[in-house]
Amino acid sequence: MCPACPPVLEARALVFSDGFLINATYALLPFVVVGIVMHQFVKRLDRGGRHADHE
Amino acid sequence: MPITSSGARRLGPLVGAGLVLGVGLGGFVDGILLHQILQWHNMLSSVTPPTNLVAMKYNMVWDGLFHALTWTMCVIGVVLLFRAGRRADVPWSGRLLFGSILGGWGLFNFVEGLIDHQLLGLHHVHPGAHQLAWDLGFVILGGIGLMLLGYLVGRTGKTAAAPGRIGSLAPATSHR
Numbered sequence: 716m717c718p719a720c721p722p723v724l725e726a727r728a729l730v731f732s733d734g735f736l737i738n739a740t741y742a743l744l745p746f747v748v749v750g751i752v753m754h755q756f757v758k759r760l761d762r763g764g765r766h767a768d769h770e
Numbered sequence: 771m772p773i774t775s776s777g778a779r780r781l782g783p784l785v786g787a788g789l790v791l792g793v794g795l796g797g798f799v800d801g802i803l804l805h806q807i808l809q810w811h812n813m814l815s816s817v818t819p820p821t822n823l824v825a826m827k828y829n830m831v832w833d834g835l836f837h838a839l840t841w842t843m844c845v846i847g848v849v850l851l852f853r854a855g856r857r858a859d860v861p862w863s864g865r866l867l868f869g870s871i872l873g874g875w876g877l878f879n880f881v882e883g884l885i886d887h888q889l890l891g892l893h894h895v896h897p898g899a900h901q902l903a904w905d906l907g908f909v910i911l912g913g914i915g916l917m918l919l920g921y922l923v924g925r926t927g928k929t930a931a932a933p934g935r936i937g938s939l940a941p942a943t944s945h946r
Contacts (some may be wrong), residue, residue: 738832
């Protein structure tokens with residue numbers, strides 16, 4: 716395969732067509748959800764740990 | 771936060787670093803094992819099945835973008851781990867870190883399984899016969915199972931954790 720062969724160019728054009736933004740959003744979505752969940756969990760963990768240390 | 775006179779310990783920085791590393795490394799396991807070695811699915815293989823060269827290359831690009839995201843998570847995880855290691859109030863426990871990595875891996879599988887496989891139908895773990903069973907198995911074993919395992923491993927490290935080694939050599943500083 717070569718960087719400028721017809722199948723490569725065609726595939727690249729397909730990737731960066733109108734559907735790119737929606738597909739990129741779909742690909743990002745699990746990472747965003749996981750990021751929010753982890754952030755909330757770590758916040759709670761530290762808050763709980765501090766309460767436990769004061770008790 | 772500086773270490774307090776009561777010896778307050780913060781698990782969050784180490785656990786957070788482990789979780790993010792788990793998401794990144796777990797994503798790589800998915801991409802390398804299921805996408806590339808076994809070739810069970812690709813990122814958008816249920817939307818554009820890789821039945822010809824152009825469709826295969828199309829999926830390959832999306833697999834690459836997925837790997838770019840998992841790589842980014844690994845970099846963020848390493849930075850968070852480095853920052854956690856410099857704090858005196860963070861217990862330095864391999865088991866807590868390993869448990870958090872397993873937890874992050876399981877969380878990613880769980881969320882990715884629900885969103886990409888069930889909700890959006892971008893791809894399925896093992897398309898074809900018994901597709902739903904494979905998807906559910908992935909969410910239950912690879913998601914909930916790994917999170918549970920991570921919790922159990924992390925719990926043992928939580929109690930056995932030693933104070934931060936690097937942080938204990940220098941005055942505790944805030945690295946927010």
